[in-house]
Amino acid sequence: xxxxxxxxxxxxxxxxxxDKRKMVLAGVLLAIPIVVLLxxxxxxxxxxxxxxxxxxxxxxxxxxxxxxxxxxxxxxxxLSARGLTTHKVGDDR
Amino acid sequence: xxxxxxxLAADTDGVNGVALAVLIALFALVTVAGFMASRFxxxxxxxxxxxxxxGGRKFGTWITxxxxxxxxxxxxxxxxxxxxxxxxxxxxxFFAVPYTIILYPIIFIFMARLWSVSHRHGYVTTADFVxxxxxxxxxxxxxxxxxxxxxxxxxxxxxxxxxAVLEVAGLGGGDNILAKDAPLLIAFALLAAYTYSSGLRAPxxxxxxxxxxxYLVIIVAIVYLPGQVGGWxxxxxxxxxxxxxxxxxxxxxxxxxxxxxxxxxAAFWAYATLALGSxxxxxxxxxxxxxxxxxxxxxxVRRNAAILPAYSFVLxxxxxxxxxxxxxxxxxxxxxxxxxxxxxxPQLFEDMFPSWFAGVAFAAIAIGxxxxxxxMSIAAANTFSRNIYKEWINKSATPAQEAKVSxxxxxxxxxxxxxxxxxxxxxxxxxxxxxxxxxxxxTFPAVVFSLFTRWFHRYGLLAGWAAGMxxxxxxxxxxxxxxxxxxxxxxxxxxxxxxQMGYIAVTAFVLNVxxxxxxxxxxxxxxxxxxxxxxxxxxxxxxxxDPRVQKDLAAHDTHADPYGxxxxxxxxxxxx
Numbered sequence: 001x002x003x004x005x006x007x008x009x010x011x012x013x014x015x016x017x018x019d020k021r022k023m024v025l026a027g028v029l030l031a032i033p034i035v036v037l038l039x040x041x042x043x044x045x046x047x048x049x050x051x052x053x054x055x056x057x058x059x060x061x062x063x064x065x066x067x068x069x070x071x072x073x074x075x076x077x078x079l080s081a082r083g084l085t086t087h088k089v090g091d092d093r
Numbered sequence: 094x095x096x097x098x099x100x101l102a103a104d105t106d107g108v109n110g111v112a113l114a115v116l117i118a119l120f121a122l123v124t125v126a127g128f129m130a131s132r133f134x135x136x137x138x139x140x141x142x143x144x145x146x147x148g149g150r151k152f153g154t155w156i157t158x159x160x161x162x163x164x165x166x167x168x169x170x171x172x173x174x175x176x177x178x179x180x181x182x183x184x185x186x187f188f189a190v191p192y193t194i195i196l197y198p199i200i201f202i203f204m205a206r207l208w209s210v211s212h213r214h215g216y217v218t219t220a221d222f223v224x225x226x227x228x229x230x231x232x233x234x235x236x237x238x239x240x241x242x243x244x245x246x247x248x249x250x251x252x253x254x255x256x257a258v259l260e261v262a263g264l265g266g267g268d269n270i271l272a273k274d275a276p277l278l279i280a281f282a283l284l285a286a287y288t289y290s291s292g293l294r295a296p297x298x299x300x301x302x303x304x305x306x307x308y309l310v311i312i313v314a315i316v317y318l319p320g321q322v323g324g325w326x327x328x329x330x331x332x333x334x335x336x337x338x339x340x341x342x343x344x345x346x347x348x349x350x351x352x353x354x355x356x357x358x359a360a361f362w363a364y365a366t367l368a369l370g371s372x373x374x375x376x377x378x379x380x381x382x383x384x385x386x387x388x389x390x391x392x393x394v395r396r397n398a399a400i401l402p403a404y405s406f407v408l409x410x411x412x413x414x415x416x417x418x419x420x421x422x423x424x425x426x427x428x429x430x431x432x433x434x435x436x437x438x439p440q441l442f443e444d445m446f447p448s449w450f451a452g453v454a455f456a457a458i459a460i461g462x463x464x465x466x467x468x469m470s471i472a473a474a475n476t477f478s479r480n481i482y483k484e485w486i487n488k489s490a491t492p493a494q495e496a497k498v499s500x501x502x503x504x505x506x507x508x509x510x511x512x513x514x515x516x517x518x519x520x521x522x523x524x525x526x527x528x529x530x531x532x533x534x535x536t537f538p539a540v541v542f543s544l545f546t547r548w549f550h551r552y553g554l555l556a557g558w559a560a561g562m563x564x565x566x567x568x569x570x571x572x573x574x575x576x577x578x579x580x581x582x583x584x585x586x587x588x589x590x591x592x593q594m595g596y597i598a599v600t601a602f603v604l605n606v607x608x609x610x611x612x613x614x615x616x617x618x619x620x621x622x623x624x625x626x627x628x629x630x631x632x633x634x635x636x637x638x639d640p641r642v643q644k645d646l647a648a649h650d651t652h653a654d655p656y657g658x659x660x661x662x663x664x665x666x667x668x669x
Contacts, residue, residue: 015630030198037191038369040361052325056183056355057413060190064406067194071201072399079392082634 022081115452127287168254168462173523178415227624237480243533249513254462261439306457331420362593370598374530379472474502527584535561553613561605
């Protein structure tokens with residue numbers, strides 16, 4: 001019995017073909033909201049307010065939608081980077 | 094600034110007949126739905142963990158969306174967060190918004206890999222995965238026990254939410270211990286019964302009802318309530334005044350000012366670490382993993398990461414209801430005559446809404462706590478039966494026995510949570526969840542890092558976990574509530590080296606990773622065995638429509654011994 005540590009004799013058992021640039025771009029898109037929201041000093045303020053909401057609050061609400069959009073873009077990117085199925089039907093060992 | 098309006102409720106302490114009738118009717122409806130749920134996407138037999146505990150892994154995008162929502166947005170959202178906003182302001186409560194935003198990029202990164210490897214090997218829990226990755230019973234046990242223990246305070250938080258509703262509706266209270274908690278016990282017994290009989294299908298079905306009720310109540314509350322108390326400007330004004338007054342009073346009493354309207358520079362670290370720590374911790378809980386694994390494809394999880402933030406928006410609005418209550422002058426007084434911030438949202442609804450709609454709102458909160466309580470107890474029970482019972486107590490357990498133990502443990506874990514509620518101080522319920530987070534986050538390196546690399550050594554991970562658990566528990570114990578003098582009074586402490594307040598979970602996590610890195614480097618250099626890995630690189634990318642996965646699953650179904658490897662080719666089938 002071989003363990004997962006040993007080199008794979010069958011290529012289809014390894015990492016599927018991946019477009020690295022697209023995956024990196026997806027990673028950057030995912031990192032943006034994390035970095036922005038953890039950097040509290042830049043948004044912990046009252047002005048400018050919007051419809052009575054201090055900046056601190058409406059800005060974070062805004063990021064709900066931005067993050068949703070970025071995550072969806074990252075999802076599309078990962079799909080196109082690997083194709084819909086990881087291995088084509090018929091590649092079966 | 095607007096003077097606080099005084100709302101004179103008709104009867105704040107008596108039983109609100111109409112509201113109570115509506116609450117009971119809706120509660121009865123979901124109870125029936127819960128028992129009927131076992132027919133939903135019916136399987137041949139409920140007597141296996143895959144069926145009882147993962148709903149047969151058949152849930153698509155929308156059911157998964159509801160299930161995850163039912164799972165993540167809980168009494169934490171409807172009771173604890175607004176109560177924290179009401180009592181001490183933005184740092185204590187509003188961090189939940191960035192928390193639930195950055196949550197999704199984080200799970201996007203690792204959950205698809207966890208889904209794939211779990212699908213290939215039949216893993217139901219994170220401890221299963223760790224066991225398969227390192228073939229190490231000790232590390233697997235550490236992960237399982239942490240998941241089991243950390244879930245209890247989280248379930249307790251749900252019961253606090255149910256109790257808050259019942260108390261405002263006028264049920265319970267008084268001197269007689271039995272009468273005082275009887276309504277809670279009845280709600281609890283119903284929950285336990287239908288969870289026992291229908292498994293994960295019960296909360297999946299009820300989650301629909303719950304979300305419809307919740308959205309209805311939220312929309313009405315957000316559209317109607319702010320206008321009633323003078324608009325958002327008045328609300329933020331009243332909140333700012335209250336937080337300033339709180340701080341002035343604290344300084345006068347010789348205590349540190351802890352209230353905040355918008356986080357000041359001293360609270361930046363606390364706000365950021367509370368958000369980050371909570372986000373990293375959440376998908377380590379057994380129940381979140383259960384909900385993710387019950388989806389039908391690895392891409393369902395990722396697609397959900399893009400649509401789940403709709404819930405975060407709602408969460409932010411709910412948090413601000415705590416401040417609407419400040420502007421409305423809501424007085425959350427318990428049936429024992431003592432102020433109790435946890436009652437603020439139900440009390441606000443009772444004061445401001447017509448009784449019948451208050452009843453709908455009560456039902457929304459109560460059902461919103463029941464669904465996650467059911468999912469959490471199922472998940473904790475799965476962890477117990479697979480990783481503790483089968484691994485350490487009865488190695489030759491059949492799937493039917495395993496499912497039986499899970500069902501029983503789902504009752505036990507709820508009973509433990511009930512003990513938490515009946516004995517511990519519930520004034521700061523959000524702290525229950527934060528305490529659980531300190532513990533569960535210590536399993537993050539063993540689970541998530543291991544999804545990407547086997548550089549980390551099993552002994553390094555175990556030692557890091559132990560260091561993080563010990564440090565986190567000790568620091569949390571050291572936090573004394575200045576008013577009640579009780580330990581475990583909060584979840585933030587000074588971060589050594591930075592000398593700012595921060596969430597203990599994150600500090601403990603950094604220690605955990607540091608220990609894991611150092612020991613892993615030493616163990617790897619000394620060529621200490623890192624266990625046998627039953628997974629292969631491909632496992633982390635497999636999807637449901639992959640022909641080899643179909644073949645493995647078919648082989649698995651017809652195989653007489655479900656715990657053997659059907660074709661003895663390593664890494665291609667559900668070995669456990």
